[in-house]
Amino acid sequence: MASILSDANRRLERALKYVSISEDASERLRYPKASLTVSIPVRMDDGRLKVFQGYRVRYDDTRGPTKGGIRFHPDVNLDEVQSLAFWMTFKCAALNLPLGGAKGGVTVNPKELSKFELERLSRGYIDAIANFIGPDVDIPAPDVYTNPMIMGWMMDQYSIIYRKLSPAVITGKPLSMGGSQGRDTATGTGAFYVLQAMMAKFDRIPQNTTVAVQGFGNAGSVIARLLFDAGYKVVAISDSQGGIYTPSGLDIPSIQQFKTSTRSLQAVYCEGTVCNTVNDHTTITNDELLALDVDILIPAALENQITAENANAIQARYIFEVANGPITSEADDMLSAKGIYVFPDILVNAGGVTVSYFEWVQNRSGLYWSVEDVNARLKTMMVTEGECIWKIAQDLDIRPRTAAYVHALERLGDALNAKGTRDYYVSGI
Ligand SMILES: NC(=O)C1=CN([C@@H]2O[C@H](COP(=O)(O)OP(=O)(O)OC[C@H]3O[C@@H](n4cnc5c(N)ncnc54)[C@H](O)[C@@H]3O)[C@@H](O)[C@H]2O)C=CC1
Numbered sequence: 445m446a447s448i449l450s451d452a453n454r455r456l457e458r459a460l461k462y463v464s465i466s467e468d469a470s471e472r473l474r475y476p477k478a479s480l481t482v483s484i485p486v487r488m489d490d491g492r493l494k495v496f497q498g499y500r501v502r503y504d505d506t507r508g509p510t511k512g513g514i515r516f517h518p519d520v521n522l523d524e525v526q527s528l529a530f531w532m533t534f535k536c537a538a539l540n541l542p543l544g545g546a547k548g549g550v551t552v553n554p555k556e557l558s559k560f561e562l563e564r565l566s567r568g569y570i571d572a573i574a575n576f577i578g579p580d581v582d583i584p585a586p587d588v589y590t591n592p593m594i595m596g597w598m599m600d601q602y603s604i605i606y607r608k609l610s611p612a613v614i615t616g617k618p619l620s621m622g623g624s625q626g627r628d629t630a631t632g633t634g635a636f637y638v639l640q641a642m643m644a645k646f647d648r649i650p651q652n653t654t655v656a657v658q659g660f661g662n663a664g665s666v667i668a669r670l671l672f673d674a675g676y677k678v679v680a681i682s683d684s685q686g687g688i689y690t691p692s693g694l695d696i697p698s699i700q701q702f703k704t705s706t707r708s709l710q711a712v713y714c715e716g717t718v719c720n721t722v723n724d725h726t727t728i729t730n731d732e733l734l735a736l737d738v739d740i741l742i743p744a745a746l747e748n749q750i751t752a753e754n755a756n757a758i759q760a761r762y763i764f765e766v767a768n769g770p771i772t773s774e775a776d777d778m779l780s781a782k783g784i785y786v787f788p789d790i791l792v793n794a795g796g797v798t799v800s801y802f803e804w805v806q807n808r809s810g811l812y813w814s815v816e817d818v819n820a821r822l823k824t825m826m827v828t829e830g831e832c833i834w835k836i837a838q839d840l841d842i843r844p845r846t847a848a849y850v851h852a853l854e855r856l857g858d859a860l861n862a863k864g865t866r867d868y869y870v871s872g873i
């Protein structure tokens with residue numbers, strides 16, 4: 445398979461046809477500004493020293509300090525982190541946040557580490573990248589298999605290194621360490637606001653709308669719950685071990701209550717902990733979930749889930765990309781040919797970074813907001829930018845994804861042009 449970054453760049457090339465930004469500006473956006481690879485030595489509980497590979501990529505900082513999460517996953521590699529940083533750049537611009545794009549990651553299966561090993565790895569990662577980040581430079585946050593506890597350790601480690609409490613260096617922290625109300629639920633909540641606004645355009649009634657959600661973590665479980673509460677029929681959900689499917693609809697609140705990172709969804713369900721009153725459920729694979737005949741499909745796990753291999757099997761009418769990059773560009777073309785609406789990651793999952801931005805603002809001002817305030821601001825921003833993107837799609841007769849890139853590119857192009865070329869050869873010195 446082609447590199448994820450070159451595949452991501454195909455979306456940029458498609459959108460560039462619809463905007464009049466300078467050739468200099470578009471050329472700059474094709475490459476990450478800086479990529480750091482580090483080795484992180486960690487003393488394991490049994491006394492061995494183990495070295496982990498870590499990455500941090502700052503893709504573009506034209507519109508502000510770079511921003512993006514940190515992923516702990518066995519498949520993390522530089523190409524993936526660069527692509528995720530690319531998407532962050534366009535996501536922040538699409539939401540009009542005064543931020544650029546970045547991402548980080550460590551190649552590790554955190555489920556195999558003890559809590560103390562995880563803490564040493566988290567602190568070691570910050571030791572290794574401390575010169576590369578900072579409240580005015582690059583501000584990390586959580587992503588797959590990282591959480592507020594890890595963000596708290598990381599903020600503390602950065603503060604130790606610089607001998608100064610620095611809450612604004614990282615977002616997604618525990619509330620007791622300067623975290624924001626609503627950050628833990630922001631990605632799923634923001635996606636829900638966009639979904640509701642877009643479904644209203646198709647006159648869809650929640651009670652008559654079936655949904656399948658791939659990935660039941662921070663992002664997927666929150667949107668599944670909000671959809672359940674709003675009356676949608678969430679018929680299938682999954683995690684890395686596989687999924688469960690009930691045509692009559694799943695009891696999401698009960699499942700949420702019993703699901704933990706160590707208990708798979710299938711275990712929660714099949715051992716009867718939760719749903720022993722429901723008899724018509726069945727276990728399914730992640731591939732089967734993606735191909736279900738549902739109205740809405742929500743990939744909320746990892747990238748490259750819908751490819752040229754399985755795109756023709758997709759039956760959903762609408763796809764909301766809560767995960768980053770779940771559909772390859774080749775599959776995108778195939779889904780479009782089938783008349784499936786795909787609402788893109790750089791809009792749909794932008795709630796996380798939007799509330800991270802709020803957290804950073806609160807840390808810098810010292811004034812903290814209520815959850816109602818956070819969610820009201822989040823809703824306004826998600827719906828406003830979602831409507832703009834929808835209008836661009838209608839006006840130019842293009843897909844929502846291309847429209848989202850056009851929207852972001854107009855802002856990025858303006859900023860790049862305003863800054864000038866910063867050419868290193870032009871002065872002739
Ligand atoms: N956490 C955040 O604030 C944001 C997350 N995202 C994106 O949302 C997606 C999910 O992230 P989180 O929910 O934060 O991660 P998480 O670590 O909380 O949950 C990940 C979920 O995906 C499942 N999963 C892992 N591999 C899978 C596979 N091969 N098939 C099906 N499920 C699998 C896991 O079991 C877990 O349920 C990622 O693409 C992430 O980049 C996007 C924006 C913000």
Ligand SMILES: O=C(O)CCC(=O)C(=O)O
Nearest residue numbers: 512513585587796797800
């Ligand atoms: O909250 C943030 O700063 C970044 C969230 C993130 O990594 C993402 O949107 O993919």
